[in-house]
Amino acid sequence: MFSTFVLVCGCLLQRKLVTTEGHHGTNRHVFYAVQMDGGSKAAEDLAKQHGLEFIQRVGFLEGLYTLRDSRGRRDRATFEHRLATASGGAGEALRSADKPHLDPFLARHPGLPGRFSWELICSRRTESAADSPAEDRRSDQSLTFNDPLWPMQWELFAQGEYSSSGFDLNVMPVWRNNITGKGVVVSIIDDGVDHTNKDLKRNFEPLASFDLRASHGLSHDPMPVRDEENSHGTHCAGEVAMEANNSYCGVGIAFNARIGGIRLLDGSVTDAMEATALTYNIHFIDIYVCSWGPRDDGAEMDGPHRLTEQALRLGTHKGRHGKGSIFVWAAGNGGIQHDHCGADGYVNSIYNIAIGAVTQTGEPAYFGEPCPGVMAVTLSGAGVGGSLPLVTVTNIGDGCVTHFPGTSSAAPIAAGILALALEVNPELTWRDVQHLIAKTAKIPDPEETDWSINAAGYHVHHRYGFGLLDAGLMVQQAALFQSVAPQKTCMQEITLHPARIFLPGHGVTVNIQSEACRGTVNQINSLEHVQVRVSISAACRGDLSISLESPGGTLSLLLDTRPNDASTAGLKNWTLMTVHCWGERPQGQWTLQVTDHKGTVRSCTRPSEAEVAGALLSATLILYGTYHPHKTTHEGPLQSIVSMGSHHPVPLGGLYQRDRSPPLDLIRWVYQMERDRKVQAADIPIPAKSKHTEGDPVSEAAAPMPAGTSRTLSGPCALYSSFLYPCEGFVPTAESLSK
Known part of the structure; x- marks a missing residue:
């Protein structure tokens, strides 16, 4: 016997393959992600039993397999219930639509006829x-x-x-x-x-x-x-x-x-x-x-x-x-x-x-x-x-x-x-x-x-x-970077009984006193990421803004108003994140504020002035970071700025921690320092294996690898080099997925 958990993860998946936008096709399938014990053989048996096609394991996720249904079924809900409880296993079927919304940020914008703007990632400015x-x-x-x-x-x-x-x-x-x-x-x-x-x-x-x-x-x-x-x-x-x-x-x-x-x-x-x-x-x-x-x-x-x-x-x-x-x-x-x-x-x-x-x-x-x-x-x-x-x-x-x-x-x-x-x-x-x-x-x-x-x-x-x-x-x-200390995670659920109701044009503020899991194995005294998971009902979601202030005075606008979002669905267990508290101490009072900015979304209609705008139903503060036993607590003016990989003393007596808008002169001072100290070739320490030998650096740097050259696979990895999983030596466990 084996247990199953069926997730209907790809309803009506279209087979049209010519665009990144969602299209209405005629060839439709339903894909099921099935989580079960017993390995691939058990998943194949389940597929045959229910007239499905076994496709493959879902990446490196243990015990998860994709099955495909090409048949038209008049009562799919009954079929899915039967599939979820197959062979005496307890389970449930969760239907989630396919995701044609995953656009490669191919969005046409007014003012740029014939041009496309796309989305992604980072870079730093260098000196002119x-x-x-x-x-x-x-x-x-x-x-x-x-x-x-x-x-x-x-x-x-x-x-x-x-x-x-x-x-x-x-x-x-x-x-x-x-x-x-x-x-x-x-x-x-x-x-x-x-x-x-x-x-x-x-x-x-x-x-x-x-x-x-x-x-x-x-x-x-x-x-x-x-x-x-x-x-x-x-x-x-x-x-x-x-x-x-x-x-x-x-x-x-x-x-x-x-x-x-x-x-x-x-x-x-x-x-x-x-x-x-x-x-x-x-x-x-x-x-x-x-x-x-x-x-x-x-x-x-x-x-x-x-x-x-x-x-x-x-x-x-x-x-x-x-x-x-x-x-x-x-x-x-x-x-x-x-x-x-x-x-x-x-x-x-x-x-x-x-x-x-x-x-x-x-x-x-x-x-x-x-x-x-x-x-x-x-x-x-x-x-x-x-x-x-x-x-x-x-x-x-x-x-x-x-x-x-x-x-x-x-x-x-x-x-x-x-x-x-x-x-x-x-x-x-x-x-x-x-x-x-x-x-x-x-x-x-x-x-x-x-x-x-x-x-x-x-x-x-x-x-x-x-x-x-x-x-x-x-x-x-x-x-020469030394690896950071192990990551700690500290979660703190905020009790909201009853829910915090807010009126149109107003908001609610929740103060969260945190000890950052002091005295436990998850104690944190130097932050990395901070998340807040919230459930909020709202008459108009786009009118909402959500902010979080750290004990050190750093204000993060986790979600701003969005004039096009007229949804009344609110937020359900939605996780917001900030990196703006990086390196700060987490102990002290955090302030979460949810505000309704009535009128931002013009297409929203509200029957009366007295109507409730929404309510903060639940909130959880999640802190990520490290613990350094010898880190000292510093009160008063900030003494140094992190820049160019190190700390630099703050000029003119320091910056008070709760100054949300630092003096423009200080920002200009940091900017100028970062421009003046531009890294040159001689400033980069190169490990022995990376140093080039005698010869023309241009031809050496541009020298191509032999055709077909790739990282060497050994042991069990080499046996799978022509299959979907070139290295099956790694077998994640349920425990590893839950951490």
Whole structure:
């Protein structure tokens, strides 16, 4: 006998494969994710017993299998109940719609006819030529490439007619040290990757690739449909790993990394498909890039469902042989729709690195979404007053394009920077990488309002996160980075009996006194992520804002008003997240505030002035961080600022911790320090294995790996190299999924 738990995760999944948007097709299937004991044989027997087709195991999630029903059933509810209770097992059937909303941030915006903006991740601003002596730049300026569009890649190295932008990613010092992504595997989860493109062919990695659209068949070929709508994943792959010095197109930021693609988005997507993609070959793939999420219409509120949440947790805890998979995610392109990424559950996950975009002048991109879950930004080149080119490859035409704006283009750039950091220090954990971002991101524009310095000295912003990524600085700090202490988790449920009702135009405030699990094994005295899980009823969801103030005085706007969201559904067990309290002490009073801003959503109708606007039904404070037994408690003015990977004394007597808006002079001082101390090639300590030997550094750095070269598989992994799970040696347990 075996027990089953059936999750109907893909109702009416359409088979049309030509677009990333949801379509109405004629060939419909129902996919079931079945959690059960007994292994694959038991799942196959269950499928035969009920006239279903056994498809496959769901990624690396133990005991979860996908079954497909191609039959039309008049009474599906009865069938699903019978399936859930099969063989005497106790279970239940939960129906959740397929997810055609997973757009690759391919949103047409007014004012940009014929152009697309896309979404994703990070980068840091570097110093302009005018800010450093010519002799300092000359040593890092000598690398040249024969790729015809290299001179246009201002985001990698500002030169020629594009040098006036003042920004690049400061990647030259890294390349000068022959750090080019060698040995690092990146996979693009998207609409496919055209691995036949001349700039991707040599670096393509089949074992980091899979096609989830081929009727769930086993295939390592992620080739997309050849049209503009399905070129998104190929664009992303090119930014990471375009081959250098092959006289074609441009240069990838990690041009010797191995690049793969997992074809997921060309059609509707189920929870099980997402989970499969995110746990595919988790010991082999280092970085997963996801340039997609809920629709950026300012009305939708969605995120990872049950299986995907399990997959993200499993990947970070077990992936890369315990160091954790790195998930780079888009922060959202809904700015023009007044969207807020607090409504995006992927951004609110502690396991994902959410990245926004800035223009060539360091200003927030007009399409970007603010929220305190954004970790960092990178360059997009898309500005209101005109845009700069962004070079990458495509699967149509001559295979090369010079226009790819939005946060989708920022994400793979961030992944490329992280690949450089992993080459110089492969032992970095998923949390080490996030600490590196927090400590090395730079202020791109000190004049932008709402910069804050938290009680631990980190500069944070709802649009920039910790700031703009700098490849040279991140690699320098990664080379000698000491892994952070184990993660602790402390949960505190807030008792709300009765529920806290609020009237139109008013709100409720809940003070939470926290000891941060003092005296237990989960005690925390240095924060990382902070989450709040809430259930709120609302007459108009888009009129709500939710904020959280830490004991150190840092204010996070977890969710802002959204004028397009007229939903009356409220929030049900919705998890919000902030990174703005990073490094702070959690003990003390937290203040949660829910406010109704009546009139923000014009399409909302309220019968009377006296009607209740909503109620806070439940709330849970979740603290993540570490415990340092020798950390001292400091009261009074802040003594130091975290910048450039270290602490710097605050000038002029310090900054009081509860100053939510630090003096502009202080922000300018930090900005100027970060510009003046730009990392050069000689500043990067290189482990012996990464140092290049005698010869031309250009040809060495750009030297391609032999065709077909990939990371060596040994032991049980080698036996499965041609199947969906190249390494079956890892068997997660139910216990590992619950942690």
